[in-house]
Amino acid sequence: MDSNTDIEDLKREFIFSLRRKFPRDSSSSIAIMTVNLIRKIIFRENPRTMADLQRSLTSHCKRLHASERSELIIINIGLMISKLARDEVLQKRGGREPEPLYSLWRDDDETMERLKNADMKKIRKDLQASIKELSTEIESSRDCIASQSTELLFNNDIVMVHSLATSKTMHSFLTHAVKSGRKHRVIDVVDEEEHLETAPDFVTPIELFEVASRMPETSKVVLVAAAYFPDGSCLVPAGGHQIALLAKRHCVPVYVLAPFYKLCPFFMTDPASLHSFRSNTLPFDMSANSAGHVDCLHPAFDALQSDLVTLFVSNTSCIIPSHVNRLKEDYYHSQDIADF
Amino acid sequence: MTPPSSAFKKGVKKEEPPLTAVVILDAFDQRFAPIQESYPCFGTFPICNVPAINFVLSWLMRTEVKNVMLVVSGLNAEHAENVKKEWKLAFTEFTVVACDAVTSVGDCMRELVNRELITGDFMLISNPTAVINTNLVPQIQEFRKRRRENADNVMTLLYSNRENPERSLLGINWETNKLMLFPAANSLNQLKAEKYHFYEGVDIRRDLTSTGIAFCSRLIATQFSDNFDFTGIDDVVREILSKDDILGMSVHIEVLPTKDRAFYAYDYESLVLLNTLMLERWFYPLVPERANFQDPTRFFTANPRNLYLEEDGEEICLKANTWILGDQCFNVSLGTKTKISHLAQIRNSCIGSHTEISKNSQIHQSIIGKNCRIGENCRIEWAFIGDDVTIPDGTHVPKEAIIGNGVVFPKKLAGIPELTLLNAALNEEKFEKLSSEAREGCHVARFKHGGSFWRRAVNGKTIFGVDDEPSDSVGSTSGEDDDGIDDSTRQFHDEVFESMEKTLESNNQQMRNLILEINSSKLACNVTMDDVAKNVFAAFLELPNNEELKGTQELIVSWRDLFGNYYKTKRCQIHLLLAVEDRYNAVEGFRQRVPALVHFMYNNDILDEEGILEWAESIETATLKSSMQKIVDWLNQSEEEDEEEEEESDEE
Numbered sequence: 001m002d003s004n005t006d007i008e009d010l011k012r013e014f015i016f017s018l019r020r021k022f023p024r025d026s027s028s029s030i031a032i033m034t035v036n037l038i039r040k041i042i043f044r045e046n047p048r049t050m051a052d053l054q055r056s057l058t059s060h061c062k063r064l065h066a067s068e069r070s071e072l073i074i075i076n077i078g079l080m081i082s083k084l085a086r087d088e089v090l091q092k093r094g095g096r097e098p099e100p101l102y103s104l105w106r107d108d109d110e111t112m113e114r115l116k117n118a119d120m121k122k123i124r125k126d127l128q129a130s131i132k133e134l135s136t137e138i139e140s141s142r143d144c145i146a147s148q149s150t151e152l153l154f155n156n157d158i159v160m161v162h163s164l165a166t167s168k169t170m171h172s173f174l175t176h177a178v179k180s181g182r183k184h185r186v187i188d189v190v191d192e193e194e195h196l197e198t199a200p201d202f203v204t205p206i207e208l209f210e211v212a213s214r215m216p217e218t219s220k221v222v223l224v225a226a227a228y229f230p231d232g233s234c235l236v237p238a239g240g241h242q243i244a245l246l247a248k249r250h251c252v253p254v255y256v257l258a259p260f261y262k263l264c265p266f267f268m269t270d271p272a273s274l275h276s277f278r279s280n281t282l283p284f285d286m287s288a289n290s291a292g293h294v295d296c297l298h299p300a301f302d303a304l305q306s307d308l309v310t311l312f313v314s315n316t317s318c319i320i321p322s323h324v325n326r327l328k329e330d331y332y333h334s335q336d337i338a339d340f
Numbered sequence: 341m342t343p344p345s346s347a348f349k350k351g352v353k354k355e356e357p358p359l360t361a362v363v364i365l366d367a368f369d370q371r372f373a374p375i376q377e378s379y380p381c382f383g384t385f386p387i388c389n390v391p392a393i394n395f396v397l398s399w400l401m402r403t404e405v406k407n408v409m410l411v412v413s414g415l416n417a418e419h420a421e422n423v424k425k426e427w428k429l430a431f432t433e434f435t436v437v438a439c440d441a442v443t444s445v446g447d448c449m450r451e452l453v454n455r456e457l458i459t460g461d462f463m464l465i466s467n468p469t470a471v472i473n474t475n476l477v478p479q480i481q482e483f484r485k486r487r488r489e490n491a492d493n494v495m496t497l498l499y500s501n502r503e504n505p506e507r508s509l510l511g512i513n514w515e516t517n518k519l520m521l522f523p524a525a526n527s528l529n530q531l532k533a534e535k536y537h538f539y540e541g542v543d544i545r546r547d548l549t550s551t552g553i554a555f556c557s558r559l560i561a562t563q564f565s566d567n568f569d570f571t572g573i574d575d576v577v578r579e580i581l582s583k584d585d586i587l588g589m590s591v592h593i594e595v596l597p598t599k600d601r602a603f604y605a606y607d608y609e610s611l612v613l614l615n616t617l618m619l620e621r622w623f624y625p626l627v628p629e630r631a632n633f634q635d636p637t638r639f640f641t642a643n644p645r646n647l648y649l650e651e652d653g654e655e656i657c658l659k660a661n662t663w664i665l666g667d668q669c670f671n672v673s674l675g676t677k678t679k680i681s682h683l684a685q686i687r688n689s690c691i692g693s694h695t696e697i698s699k700n701s702q703i704h705q706s707i708i709g710k711n712c713r714i715g716e717n718c719r720i721e722w723a724f725i726g727d728d729v730t731i732p733d734g735t736h737v738p739k740e741a742i743i744g745n746g747v748v749f750p751k752k753l754a755g756i757p758e759l760t761l762l763n764a765a766l767n768e769e770k771f772e773k774l775s776s777e778a779r780e781g782c783h784v785a786r787f788k789h790g791g792s793f794w795r796r797a798v799n800g801k802t803i804f805g806v807d808d809e810p811s812d813s814v815g816s817t818s819g820e821d822d823d824g825i826d827d828s829t830r831q832f833h834d835e836v837f838e839s840m841e842k843t844l845e846s847n848n849q850q851m852r853n854l855i856l857e858i859n860s861s862k863l864a865c866n867v868t869m870d871d872v873a874k875n876v877f878a879a880f881l882e883l884p885n886n887e888e889l890k891g892t893q894e895l896i897v898s899w900r901d902l903f904g905n906y907y908k909t910k911r912c913q914i915h916l917l918l919a920v921e922d923r924y925n926a927v928e929g930f931r932q933r934v935p936a937l938v939h940f941m942y943n944n945d946i947l948d949e950e951g952i953l954e955w956a957e958s959i960e961t962a963t964l965k966s967s968m969q970k971i972v973d974w975l976n977q978s979e980e981e982d983e984e985e986e987e988e989s990d991e992e
Contacts, residue, residue, distance in 0.1 A: 009429060016430045020401050022475070022625045066639040066651075069629060277642055279473070279624030284601040285547065288503040292616045292688040292705060295645060295670055 003044045010040055011060070015067055026168050027073060027226075028138055031261045034064075034077040035135045039128065042081075047120055050089055054336065057082050070276040070300060072227045072264045076331075077134075079265060083333040084130045088123040137315075141259040142169050144315035146176035152255060152313065153177045153220065157184035160211070160218045160247075163237040164188045164203065167224040169257050171200075173313075174222075178202055187214055189243060208239050212246055221247040223304075225258040225312070229268050230328045232306030232321025234258065241302035244309070253310040260314055263324065265332040276300045356484055359555065360462045361405040362452065363396060365412040365420055367467065368444045368571075370771045371607055371793055374744040374762055374785065378709060378727050381416035383423070383468035385611075386707075388618050388628040388673040388690050389650055390640075392469040392605075395623075397427050398631050402475045405463060406432040411448045414440035444571035449564035458561045461487065463553065466573055469614060470552035472500075472602035473623040479594050483555040486592060496555040496592045497577070500602040504549040505610060506797045512593050514543045519591040522577050526827075528797050548595060552604035559589065569860040582866055607796040608724050608742060612705050616688040619646050619671040628673060640673075648673040650693065675710065692727065709745070722794075740794040750780035760785040760793045829875060832865040837879035844883060851901035858906075873915035876906055881923050881930075889933045893940050903946045913951035921955075924964050935967050942975075949975045 014037045018030065041060060047053040061078030065071065120127075146169070153159060164170050165188075174186055186203040189211055199205040206214060221243060228234035234256055236244075247254045278298040282290065306321035319327060367382035379385045383393035400408060408431050412420040417438035428434040439451040445466045452458050461483075479498060486493040497519070499510075508528035511521025520542045521531045531544065554560075554573055563576045570576060580589045596602055601622045605611040621627050628648050629640035641649050647665060650673075665672065668685040675693030680686070683699035692710035697703065701718040708714070708725045715733035723737050726745040731737065736754050743749065744762040753759060762783040766776040776785040785793075792798055839857040843850070862872050880899075885891040896903065907913050920937070923930050941947045956972045959965040 012426075013429050016401065019398065019625070019630060020430070022402055063639075067630075069641065275644065277621060277624075277627075277644075277646075280620050280622045283598050284500060284622065285502045285598065287601075287617060287620075287622060288505075291613060291620065292671065294620075296620070297644070298621075 007041055007044055007060075010037060010044075011064060014064065018068055018071070023166065027262065028142060028169070028259065030071060031073050031077060031138045031259075032135050034074050035081070035131060035138065037064075038078060038081050039131050042127070042131075049120060050085060053085055053120060054082050054339065058336075058339065070226075073261055076261055076264055079332050079336050080134060080261070081131060082336045083331065084134065085120075085123070085127050086333050086336075088126045088130060092123050092126070138259070138261055141261070141315035142172055145169055145257055145259060145313055146172040148313055148318065149173045149177040150180045150182065152222075152311075152318070153182050153184050155183045157182070157219045158187065158217055159184055159220045159222055160187045160189065160214065160243065160252075161203075161222045162189045162240055162243055163191070163224055164200075165190065165198070166237070167257075169259065170222065170224050173257060174202070187218065189239065191239060208242065211243055215246045215250045215252065218247070218250070218252050221252050221254045223254060223256050225256045225262055226301050227262050227264045228256070228258050228312060228324060229264055229266065230325040231267055232309065232312075232324050233268070234304050234309060234312075235301040236304055238299050238302050241304060241308075244304050248308055254308060255311050255313055255318075256304070256309050258312045258314050260316070260327075260331060263314075263328060263331060265328050265337045357460060358404040358406050359480065360407040360409060360458075360460070361400050361403075361465060362409045362411060362449075362458070362462050363393070363400075363465045363468065364445055364448055365393060365410055365423070365468050366416060366442075367606075368413075368442070368447075369606070370773050370787075371796070373766060373771045373774055374742050374760060374793075375724070375726060377745045381412065381419040383412075384419055385469070386690065386692070387469065387605075387611075387615050388648060389675050389692065390628050390631045391423075393423055394631045395471045395618075395626055396465060396468055397423075397430065399472050399475075399623075399626055400465075401430045402625075403463075404475075404477070404480065408434050409437055409452070409457065410435065411437045411439065411452065413442045413448075414438050446564050446568070446570040446572060446575065449561055450568060453561045453565040458558055461555065461557050462561075464556050464560070464573060465553055467552040467604045467606065469611070470602070470604040471614070471618070471623050471626055472498075472551060472553065472596075472600070473626055474596070474600045479596070480555065482594060483592075487557065490590075491557075492589045493592060494557045494559045494580070494589045495577070496594050497573075498551045498553040498555070498594050498596065498602065499548040500551050500596045500600065501547065501598050502549045502601075502603075503547050505613065507546060508550075508797075510545045510548060510593065511537060511542045512545055514541050517592045517594065519577065519581065519593050522574075522581050524578070525574065526801055528801070548593075549603060551596075551602035552606075553602070555594075567860050567863060569857070569864055575864070579863060582863075608740070608794045609722075609796075611724070612688075612707060612722060615673075615690050615707055616671060616705065619648070619673060619688065619690075621646065645670040646672070650674065650676045652676055698733070740792075742793055747782055750782060752780050753782070753784075756784075758792060758794055828865040829867050829871045832861055832867045832871065833875040833879055835861040835865070836876055837882055840879055840883055844885065851899060851905075854899075854902060855905050870911070870915050873906055873912035874919045876902075877916045878919040878922060881919065887929075889936055889940075892933075892937060896941065896944060896946070900944070900946075903941075907946055910948065910951045910954070913947050914955050916947070917951065917955040921959065921961070921964065925961060931963070931967075934964065935971055938968070939971055942971075949978070 014033065017033070038057065042053065045056055047056055057078045061075050065074045068074065161170060161174065177184065188199055188203040188205045189208055190199065190205045191208065223236045223240045223243065226235040226237065236256065244254050278300050280296045281298050282294070282296055309321050311318045311320060312324060314327065365381055365383035372382060375385065384391045386392070387395065397408070410420050410423060417436065420436040420438065424434050424436050437452065437457065439448055442448050442451060483496045486496065506528050509523055509531045510519065511531055511533060512518065513520055520537060521533055523529065523531055533542070533544070560576055563579065564570050567579065570579070577591055580587055580591055603614055603617055605614040617623070618628065627642065629642045639651050641651060643649065647669065665680060665686070666682050666684065669687065671688045672686045673690045674680065675691060675695065677694050678691055679696040681697060681699035684697045684701045684703070686697070686703045687705070689703050689706045689708065691697070691708050692712065694710055695708060695712040695714070697714045698716040700716055701714055702720070704721045706720050706723045706725065709727035709729065711727055712725060712729045712731070714720070714731045715735065717734045718731050718737070720731070720737045722739045723741045723743065725743045728746045729743050730748045732749060732751060735749055735751055737749065738754060738757050738759050740757065741759040741761070746763040747761050749761070753761070762776060762785050765778065765783050766774050766785055768775060773788055774785055775788050776783040787793065836858050839854055839861070843854045858876060880886070883895070885895050907916055917938070920934060924934055938947065938952060942952065952975060953972060956965070956968050959968065
């Protein structure tokens with residue numbers, strides 16, 4: 001079996017399964033799919049040195065991401081695995097324990113040399129094991145985030161949430177709080193009218209235009225991140241920006257649920273470049289007259305600046321926006337980021 | 341492990357096997373001759389620089405369909421194989437069916453039936469540009485429900501909720517969604533409705549657009565093989581409606597809810613429209629940047645104002661967003677390495693790779709191919725431009741122009757509306773309905789019957805529709821412009837004449853085939869038995885062999901089966917004689933041959949005394965009456981003589 005066509009087929013199948021699903025799958029399952037894909041690719045390609053591995057990971061992730069622009073997770077996972085491999089190499093060589101706190105700068109030449117020529121065969125087993133660990137960590141991240149709800153939501157809180165219908169993490173976050181006996185009220189901002197009826201019974205659904213009138217009574221706002229960046233900014237489902245601005249005006253804290261695999265290690269100078277658009281929302285019969293004359297914008301995400309976010313609720317702990325950069329070092333290696 | 345793709349689809353009930361999709365990859369329309377060079381296979385035609393078939397397979401992937409049959413004409417089998425290579429992973433079964441020498445959707449279906457590939461209900465996508473944004477779950481359910489209720493609910497046509505560009509009409513029962521009225525092929529915006537239709541709750545709908553998608557039972561496929569002049573699904577619909585009482589089948593219309601969108605392209609006008617709609621993201625999640633698997637090195641970015649850019653896979657990085665067009669541009673799809681001036685104004689258009697557009701040019705509603713050079717101050721609206729085309733500075737390309745590959749646009753031709761320019765003369769044998777003439781170093785192509793290239797229908801008239809021909813040649817369709825009641829009989833006459841000509845030319849003059857063809861023409865034109873009798877013989881008399889009496893006699897003997905089939909009854913024989921009478925009045929040279937001809941046919945048992953006598957009484961033309969008098973007298977005599985024989989021949 002030609003390993004190259006095999007890998008191409010794997011990648012294609014991955015993209016097919018992403019695109020087949022509409023609406024999109026939950027991000028955690030996409031993350032796990034990506035981990036599995038990369039594990040298989042590494043297994044098939046069987047790179048000899050660390051440099052080979054890094055190169056192949058980069059190119060695969062770049063291409064996969066290029067065909068699915070809105071899925072930054074693919075890049076994140078690729079870089080995480082690359083970092084895992086690095087750590088394994090250094091540990092095997094009996095070098096010092098990798099210290100995330102001090103590796104903000106690039107590796108010195110000696111380490112670089114060692115990494116380049118490291119024989120991947122020896123660490124292969126360990127790498128597979130740590131990749132497996134990564135996927136269990138992703139799987140458990142939803143529960144970890146949910147368990148923190150008790151620390152963040154209190155009795156008599158009035159919580160405004162967004163995109164409850166599409167985010168399973170948000171759902172388990174709220175249900176966990178309810179189960180632990182918190183007596184709080186939940187206001188859900190919904191995008192489409194049909195969600196008004198299908199909302200779970202512990203929430204009061206409202207539409208986006210009502211946010212301003214309900215904000216004064218709200219004590220907490222919880223949003224879901226689609227991606228977050230080292231500078232503390234993040235992407236949230238469209239509509240989140242308005243909610244966050246109103247929350248800031250009324251001094252309501254904004255919590256953003258952010259599992260670690262959504263942390264994108266790049267500083268985004270221009271959030272507009274991440275914009276992905278959805279459908280034209282006008283009724284189709286209007287297209288008979290409007291085609292080519294009307295530009296209907298329907299962005300998928302809003303970019304939130306770091307000053308609008310009070311806390312990121314990651315799976316390990318709650319962190320303030322300015323600490324996200326520090327969190328980055330836990331999961332990524334600066335060399336990988338620089339090389340990407 | 342990646343979860344298997346099937347794990348997602350649990351909605352499909354066990355007892356109902358999922359539909360098979362039959363996708364026709366070719367468009368059998370000579371209208372598209374100018375683009376054949378670049379895109380011999382219509383399915384590879386780029387909508388927003390993405391081959392159209394990719395969109396179809398993208399949405400099919402999201403439906404319950406697991407088996408796809410890609411039907412393609414033999415010449416384009418290679419393209420289909422490429423598509424299969426890219427897409428086979430998305431479906432459980434992906435078959436390419438290459439059919440040689442097919443000239444219509446009907447031919448493809450017949451081939452499928454012959455090979456016994458259709459085993460159950462199927463989804464027919466008769467056009468490779470059909471796009472839709474849903475997964476069709478409720479629609480397929482509804483189709484199944486109808487099938488369960490009544491096995492005669494054989495077909496459901498899918499329509500989207502949008503006024504269609506051709507303003508065609510439909511009559512639908514508002515309660516059951518049963519299709520009651522369907523326009524004829526040559527007048528899309530006219531329906532013949534009777535009063536009782538309105539008592540039965542028929543809604544006349546003009547606000548619907550066909551999607552090119554139909555859910556069919558196996559019976560539909562056999563309809564094609566039973567009537568081998570059917571070229572498209574429309575013919576089947578007309579057949580079922582016109583023979584409601586005999587076949588007892590019914591067609592239903594499923595209109596998509598307003599939030600769902602669907603469309604397909606059948607001519608240049610609709611191609612440009614589809615391109616615009618696609619750029620405006622009406623069919624999300626079917627959008628250009630998510631539809632490309634064809635070639636793993638092709639990637640698209642979507643930007644605000646619906647600007648799409650195809651990028652080289654190697655150069656993509658997260659932060660790339662340096663691409664800026666002028667403020668005047670929106671809804672544009674650009675191929676790789678295009679050079680566009682910042683001062684150019686491009687709207688609702690698709691530009692192929694490596695094309696250069698200079699400053700102050702305006703391009704609206706157009707599709708432009710690869711490697712083109714467009715000079716300064718040009719103006720291009722509603723145009724289709726092929727590959728390697730050069731448009732000199734300051735040219736105003738006329739609206740609705742189609743410019744083939746490699747043309748250097750001659751400025752002198754700029755004033756002609758609806759221009760179709762080609763680099764080389766058309767192969768008129770291949771495209772028998774087109775002609776081309778050399779002008780200003782290019783070749784101007786046109787339909788021989790004078791129809792429009794750009795649009796399929798003008799004021800609802802498809803002078804001859806996309807669907808109702810390829811087997812006919814020019815002769816049959818030239819006279820169809822004037823509509824009216826006689827139109828169909830006349831068409832029938834022409835078709836019969838043609839079939840006869842063909843039979844005459846063929847080596848073994850198979851009467852069985854000729855009779856089949858005449859029967860199918862009869863159904864297609866919906867003419868009465870009387871008209872059949874009259875016109876078959878009228879056509880027969882016009883055959884070149886019948887200039888002389890001797891030739892006619894020989895032909896009558898050798899075509900005996902034909903006459904035996906159509907002229908058994910007295911009534912039909914009278915109509916035969918009426919045709920003779922018409923001919924007598926019309927053609928002078930024919931006159932003296934009439935008595936001998938009638939006599940000959942009598943001797944050959946084609947005509948009976950009764951018929952001749954009854955007809956002879958009704959003759960109005962005095963000269964004919966007197967020349968027939970001899971035979972009449974003779975017949976009156978012989979009638980008394982051999983009564984017994986006569987009875988026998990009657991029984992036959």
